[in-house]
Amino acid sequence: APVEAEFDSAFLIGDAQKVDISRFKYGNPVLPGEYNVDVYVNGQWFGKRRMIFKALDPNQNAVTCFTGMNLLEYGVKQEILTKHAPLQKENNSCYKIEEWVENAFYEFDTSRLRVDISIPQVALQKNAQGYVDPSVWDRGINAGFLSYSGSAYKTFNQSGDRSETTNAFMGVTAGLNLAGWQLRHNGQWQWQDTPAENQSKSDYQETSTYLQRAFPKYRGVLTLGDSFTNGEVFDSYGYRGIDFSSDDRMLPNSMLGYAPRIRGNAKTNAKVEVRQQGQLIYQTTVAPGNFEINDLYPTGFGGEIEVSVIEANGEIQKFSVPYASVVQMLRPGMNRYSLTVGQFRDQDIDLDPWIIQGKYQQGINNYLTGYTGIQASENYAAILLGAAVATPIGAIAFDVTHSEAEFEKQASQSGQSFRLSYSKLITPTNTNLTLAAYRYSTENFYKLRDALLIRDLEEKGVNTYAAGRQRSEFQITLNQGLPEGWGNFYVVGSWVDYWNRSESTKQYQIGYSNNYHGLTYGLSAINRKVEYGSNDASHDTEYLMTLSFPINFKKNSVNVNVTASEDSRTVGASGMVGDRFSYGASVSHQDYANPTFNAN
Template identity: 40%
Template sequence: MQRSPFRPFPSQLSPISTMVLSLFASANAWAAAGDPAAPLQVAEVEFNDQFLQRSRGESVDIARFNKGNVALPGDYRADIYANGVWLGLAEIRLRELSTESPDAQVCFDRALLERIGVDLMKLPAKAGARLLAAQAGECVTLGSLIPDATASFDNGEQRLDISVPQVALARTARGYVEPAHWDDGVTAARLQYDANTYYASANGVSSAQTYVGVNAGINMGPWRFRHNGSLSSSNQAGTHYQSVQTNLQRSIRHLKSQLTVGDAFTDGALFDSVGFRGVQLASDDRMYPDSQRGYAPIVRGMANSNARVEVRQNGNLLYETTVAPGAFEINDLYPTGYGGNLDVIITEADGTVRTSTVPYAAAVNALRPGITRFSATLGQYRNPTVGIHPVLFQTTVQHGFTNLITGYGGFVASPDYLAAQLGVALNTRYGAFGVDLTQASAHLEHEPNRNGQSLRLSYSKLVEPSNTNLSIAAYRYSSRGYLGLADAMALRDLDERSMGYAASGTQRARLQLTVNQQLPAGYGSFYMSGSSQNYWDRNGTDTQWQAGYSNSYKRLNYTMAFSRQLNTRSSKWDNRVMLTLGIPLGNHPQAPYSTTSLQSGSGSSPAMATQTLAGSLGGDGAIGYSLNASHSGANAGAASNTTAGANVAYTAPFASVSGSASRSRNYSQGSISVSGGVVGYAGGVAFTPTMSDTLAIVEAKDTAGARVTNGSGLRIDPWGHAIVSSLSPFTRNQIEIDPKGLPIDVELKSTQQSVAPTAGAIVRLRFETENPGRAAILGIQMPNGTPAPFGADVLDEQGKSIGTIAQSGRVIARGLKSETGRVIVNWGSDAGDHCSADYSLPKIDKTMRASYSVVSAICR
């Protein structure tokens, strides 16, 4: 396979010479301007060498610059771009079709046409015979197959740009990547960890909790083995390990689905999401283009101190972290199902615990016409809060019939429990409406059987005139005898133990609403989310909500937030209001940011004022810090209290480390957290401070310290590796290395690559580099003391071009294999238009980054 070094000649000339030759070379582009899609090298230009005469009036032969960086015949591995859209890497063949043009042409066959999305049925009749000739080995150009289509190969970037009229292409959705081009990645083992130690002492009582979350796995071809669990330890509850889920997964491309064997969660689009241990085949929306995917929830809340925040779903601990005082937002939560409420537990430094619930249900179940989403699950019911694990079977299906109507339904079956649902979603100009009815029946041994119905109405709408986004507006009414699967299993567990049903009752009606409103320019925005529900056999209504308004005035940012949460210590609802003012203390990107917040709560919650100063340090902002102080007023017989604390975080090349500490008259607190990931594969071991489910291993030899632009502070490690996290599966991801700061004697053949990984894949991207030898600035003089001819070609002893003479006889010569040697200067075709010069380079310290050596030489 043939590849050309990434070495454009203008970088070897002085600025003035570069400008002159660039002006000449621009004529090449003007010659092709009549056809915007035509390759730039279609026309040959002739430079006026009168502008480049030597001091003695002799002209310089620069005919070699009449053409660009031409490609030689051969096989290449190149990035394919069709109409500006990346389609992946592919092997292409270049052949010389004309002796008059030194530039080889790209050969096309049926496979390459299908890859770029050409509809073969739309090709002219003569194209069929040409494709048969291509199959027989003949080189067939794109223009001979499709009128007005062009193909241009960039030899330096190893990139093939193809322009094809839209009429010749098959119709696909924006962002679509052909499944044949999805990359399953390499065989590798991975470990993601997140550890947190939290200590607090309040009113003479000390408590310590340690949490270690792990997500380990092995990739082999399309198969993904994953284990997700957490180890928790405290001086009150002891130490225990909880396995959240262990499973084996793989993508089923032609069904646009995921096969899961082991522990997982059911799709919560129709029924509530529950845990199971068994087998599941379910549609994966990520396999559809970006325009056809769903949404993910955001967890918001408020903390009074350096608090510990837990996020649980169905009794499983999904996420734990330490947050600073004030409002917080968790937007990187990886949900385990499409539905099922998220329980948010905030533990303050003084031991106060508050809980809230983030409604997490699918939006209205409308689909595009012709799209089908399905799931089928068979296994054992799994919930750590109950002691029974009966067999479970669930299946659901949704199908878009027209732009207006989507139908859906499904059923759940388990011993002594059966539920069925039918529904319809209407996508109208007034918004998307959904209505469905679920019939459920549960048999109990020591309690009366339960039979009932549940009616759900949902609505979603973006009100364009006011730009109001109603993400979820849902109302559910359940009759007295209705039980969802989770409630039925909990009741059955109590029934089998003859403990009777809990006095909390069953849910009767529930209303949930999420609104996001962007106000006119200058008036800010606000959000509101909340839910209200009541129960059979229980008085009262539980209402919880959060709302906020944000705006700015010049450099001042301000937010007003409201919340209602349950205080588990007092079993009372706590209403809070918070005003936050923020302003940067300087114009530098890393200047400290000052935040002042005032909050007041109902009941026994005291008013509080908090001042925070936060910023970052280091060239990449790898060190983050914050200092905070707060004062709470006297309330309900309690004296006022003042607290001071600090947080610091460091994102190292191999891990992320953070710590916090705070102290007041009533309590003291401290925590240390560390997180990161490690990947082991055939090419070695690589570390990363952050890790997601789908990632790429970047390999670039001899480029240690080079910045990878896909992450803040992400750089190539000393072994030539870097891990790029947060890749989007089944879609195009572009990986780029910034060559700034590389050693002068190291060249990247390409600085960009693109990849479309499957879900959970660990893809391997090799960035080829050249280390051709030392680079030096040679000042070459003729025997009479005059500079060597401007524009002359400089060759090594093997006849390879290594530079071009610029002003004053200087040349940036690359690829000098030894410290002493000889170069040949050639400025014409006559026998006397050349000379040779011996050079001797100084020794360099191998531990230092390479730099240019400047030496003089006489050309004889």
């Protein structure tokens, strides 16, 4: 029973003597009413809740009650609640927490408006960090919104006819949320005016318009309308139809991305610490015996995981778990899936045949993830099989795609494509090779879009030579951090050659950047394709030196940029007014041409 304390009302003066002070005899009282409190379950914060406290006994503090839904949200096992079916049948009425779960209790600190709930571990589910039961998710309110981002600029040509051109652009995103459904629209508006040529043109293009609804039970999202496939297994393309795909955003943050599963053994009640590159990323306590950690937060593409098991007697066990990831890698037991049925949608292709595409990925263990996919359309079919493997030298993914394509003016074609990708973080040198991918395709292999493009050109009577048949492709993205204060070096590039073309396509960027007391500077070389008119194009390498530094003006900051290359120089300034408007102006000069001024 609570310890009683007696207070002498004689010390109260005037009307205060009428106050009933008997409620204070059991300590800080909880008065009846509705409180907005912070709820903690076994020390973990579960957010703010509105809780009602009622006085069941005038000589005791007011108490609160709990519903089965409350306790499910706090992680109590469903089978524990099922034992109390009679309680749940009464319109999910409120009952004392100890009536639901034996040995459970709560404490209410009125000074901090904090409720601490204690529930025995045996009654709780083993959920990942940050898990919230889908039954208590909030779909949000019914609402509509419209957002936009616009820009305009004017270009003056100081040579020849001294003409000027005005361009404007606006991107639009609109949506409506109603009864758990989300309607979304994305589009782009462009306008150009050239007074000297008496030309003014305006164009609005829809990017996507679709209706969407989440189904938490299946960790999936249903999409109806004009949208795009995700491109994780096959190349992404536009479709008009229906798609049902898993959505990793429904997972707790600790289950997103790839991270290995850690298994070990503790001799006593022990503390487990997990580090990556010396940084503590996870710690927990475990009971004697085997333990498993499967809810590490993803921390990048690689770097060895170091595990320390600190026993109660001071003994420390240490072991390492290799960690490297590519996009296809999943945690053990996790999966991704998608199924798309609809019509192909592409601005450059008039054909819109029906298509069906499906994919499935499954994390098998720490080292292996399997994945497969199918594509089918009119006169086209493809199947893909692949695996991603985590190895001590990095993460490797390999897959094979077989395609069958039929055309009007040539024989049926059957071919294969082999793709290999690699990812590795080299810790001693701080080298992050985030992607190195190589694809080789046999002469008669066609991707879905390539096959449809050729059929479209055949129907139009156009030479299909314009549709290049890719033979091999290499891509690389590499970042090399230098010692502190020395900056960063990077390489990004791709190289493609074709079966039916003599020329190859190559693009790359090599650069170095650093910052010194607010001055950002860099050197880079960029090789890119430059087009002249509709058919003429060449590859050009440009060497750049850039400087950027801020100038503070009252409460705003203006950023000055200076760029110089072999045959051109540019000086510009840009900044923000508030948080909604941006501006910029620049002057450029190219050899053998007059200066050009741009403002936006």
